[in-house]
Amino acid sequence: MSKVRIGLEIHCQLTQLKSKLFCSCIANYRNRDPNTNICPVCYGLPGSLPVLNKKAIEYACMIAIALGCDMPKNLTFARKNYFYPDLPKNFQITQYDSPGSDNNTCIGKSGKLEYISDKTVRIKRIQLEEDPGRLVHEIPASQSGGNSLAYTLIDYNRAGVALVEIVTEPDFNDPKEVRLFLNKITSILEYLNVCNTNLEGSVRCDANVSIGAGKKVEIKNVGSFKDVEKALSYEITRQKTMGLHEIEVKGETRHWDDKRKITKQSRSKEEEEDYRYFPEPDIPIIKIENEFILNLSSKMPELPDQRRKRFIENYQLSEHVSEVLINHKEIADLFEKAVKIYQSPKSISNWIVSDLMGFIDYESLEGKPLNEIIKIDEKHIAELARLVDENKINRTVAKKILTQIVNSGEMPTRIIDRSELTKIGDSKTILEFIEQVFMSEKNAINDANKNPNVANFLLGKVMQKTKGNIDPKKALEIIKKKLEEHK
Amino acid sequence: MISQEDLHHISKLSKIHLSEKEFEIYSMQIEKIIEYLDKLDEINLNESNDYKISITKNICELRNDVHVPFTGNFKRMRKNDDEGFVKGPKMT
Amino acid sequence: MTNRFQNYSIRQIHNGIKNEEFTSEEYVSYIIDRIEKKDEKINAFITVDKEKALENAKNIDKKIRDKEKIGILAGVVMGIKDNISTIDLKTTCASLMLSDYYPPYDATVVKRLKENGVIIIGKLNMDEFGMGSTTEYSIIGPTKNPWNLDYVAGGSSGGSAASVASGECTASLGSDTGGSVRCPASFCSVVGLKPTYGLVSRYGLVSYANSLEQIGPVGRSVSDVSTLLKIISGYDEKDNTTISSDYTEYDDLDLKETDQIISDLNKNKPFKIGLLQDLTNKADKEVSQYVYRSIDLLKENHLECDETDINSTEYALPSYYTIASAEASSNLARYDNIRYGFELNPEGYEWNSYYSDSRSRFGSEVKRRIFVGTYVLSSGYYGKYYMKAQKAKSMIKHELKTLFQEYDILVLPTVPILPFKIGEKIDDPLKMYLTDIYTVIANLAGIPAISLPVGFSGGLPVGIQLMADEFKEKNLLAVSTILERMVNIKKYADVF
């Protein structure tokens, strides 16, 4: 069977910036009235000039460092010329090294990333560019009432937002590898705190696929990472089928049809291939000095791989648990903060990995921080873990409490104090349960004089019988009193 | 030499439509201009008799990442407004 | 009929208003009257903003009465080339594409002028988007030469030069991409300066060829031009290509004695002037004789002069037109009429046809340059044209840098020919391009250059061009001041 080769182009917005790439409009263009986050520069007014954002270069360089890229000595920008209504200037300011030139003037070149053990992908190029505006929707002729009326609504709030493009070599052989890689990239971006990957449209991906000696097909317009795998599988099947029927695969660009879940041929336009790149005359050459890179490297936040290693070594966690924890930075942060409060990494990680994670749907986060979706923080987790470890409550009750915390944000002890769960009646009902246990555990009671642990043993039995639904403190008191009476 | 195809291509690329008559005039004029520019062909790109011509800046000279709202008024210049959206031609 | 205001310099106006010899309103009224009488013939203005100008003048007068501080240019009345953005004042670039465009912001230079009290009287005619050498390619028709209405005013800042020469404003701003300030200054017998690339902010200047152009002042004296340069120059955070620099001494040159200026120039080492002999000799005799006479005058003033040449100039014009057209083709892509422009409802249009429908309304010269620029950048030709043009540019800069190690100033004609008749070259683009052959050198090298009026030939003005090394505007203006005093030429056209 011929080898499948997949390469990716990932676009990620530097959402953590305050301003756009070339002007001082707000980088966070979301949830605003149309065309209210614009200025002469990003709206492409005559006479406006791009003014480069220093922080954008820093962030982009951090990505390049994290992906092991060679850094340029001189950074330059270029114009990519093509007409499209979402492009205010009808060219995009991006970066470009003319083919054949071994001069690196992009943010990064020739990097690599081990995305799971023993699987490495080569990073071809990392570049910094501006995002276009958005074509919101088309008003079809039928809706507008007229015979020929039809138009598009355009919102330029997004135009000019800083975008980092990561281009890989065609080193993937399988769509599953692609998904794992994308997870890894997402996690790295989160750790670098340059991109909130949960925001809709903050990370986009184009792919190219070829089989054997066949031509390369580009797939664009894939809305979400989830669909990348689907689009690739569809495209591979399509190309393989063509191969079986001895039909030649054309080198072309195809669009992912989100509704029908297929790739469709784009109308090929000759203009698309002739972008007439040339150096952007309004932006000077930016000197990247060694000192800048060294300084940036020394200030780099811990990356997922480093953190996983540290978790295994410092907390004696398993490879698997560490992996799950570090995958999302917020989760790993929650774990470490909880461990500071209650020094039991094992039980805390256990609570997070096997219980808490079940409450988080990353698809529906939509960029909001975790604590807005679930009202839980390190204090809750630490206390819950301790209560269970100290046998104050059993796991079943704790799980119920967890559900409540997620919704209300109340502390576990408060829930216990207030809750019906622990208030199986008054002392009288508790006494009834305890008496039942005393009846069946006579041997233990006789040992009580010699063995001080019997009280706790009996409490365990009572808790078992009541499925944990009583106040253990109160029960223990009664048990101790009753044992005294027995003497 | 600039061929008919070349001119069709650049007219398409630059999104400027040419009538048949214009096409004739422009192809003649542009042909002459390009011929004049061909003088550049004599230049040897490998000779090192040149001088740095671009402005160079350090990162520290660039703009700080702060939001400054634009206070001017776009209303007077805006065309094709549709409740805040810009109305553009249909794309399909 | 003469008016006491007619040849007033910036200093005279400022002092006169400050010392309450006359009011700002009186001066503005005189200018408005002058425009109303003259501009029908000259056609220097695209837009005149009388009301605002009068309002501003009254404000200045009130400040004087109230003994408040006024700007150092208060009361000076200026016209601005119509490709420099002025807030809420129509900025058309003499193009149909922007015929209804009101910028929501001021260009940095305009902002600085206003802050110093300048009154902006209106927007000046030009070749569409700055593409031309005669100001014939304009939606409002050509600007006429104030010295002979049958002749072109030069371009593309024809309105900037003609308005100053005919007394329709005190001074003006133009823009110079390949000679667009110097050529009309030469044709209209006024002073026009193209500053060092990066000295003056381009923010608000509608781009034609970004890597070559600078905004430059036009005035009736070297002193006026240097005063304006001081105000408009300097670092601007809105233009990443501006350079922080401090050149503040030149504005007082006109107060110094000639001998003092010369001895200042010779202070550190003998000051040396080089005549670009080959280029001068290739110019028309009417022009070259004035260049030689100017050199003689400088020699009389004990400035060392000898002859030299530049070899790489044969590539200058093709290099210029390649780079300028390439950049223009990209800069002018934004005019698709969707975000701003003229009335053309996109409803029902397929996007490609909407684009080509709107964009077909560019004028013929603009279309030519867009086509040439698109061609030289398109795949397969980039290395043949654009890269070689850049190489030529750097070769020229290299050669000039070497020359400036020996010479402080280089002298050559501004334009190798006299002003010509309107319509004479309009059908032959290449012939038109040759008008720029001596001016593009300074744009390619990024160095400052000035055009000074030095004489008349058959009633038509002749200009001389001086060039200096990067950021040596001070030397350029010093020598210009000396020459200006020696030739003492008329800069105020009151022929019609």
Ligand SMILES: [Zn+2]
């Ligand atoms: Zn903006």
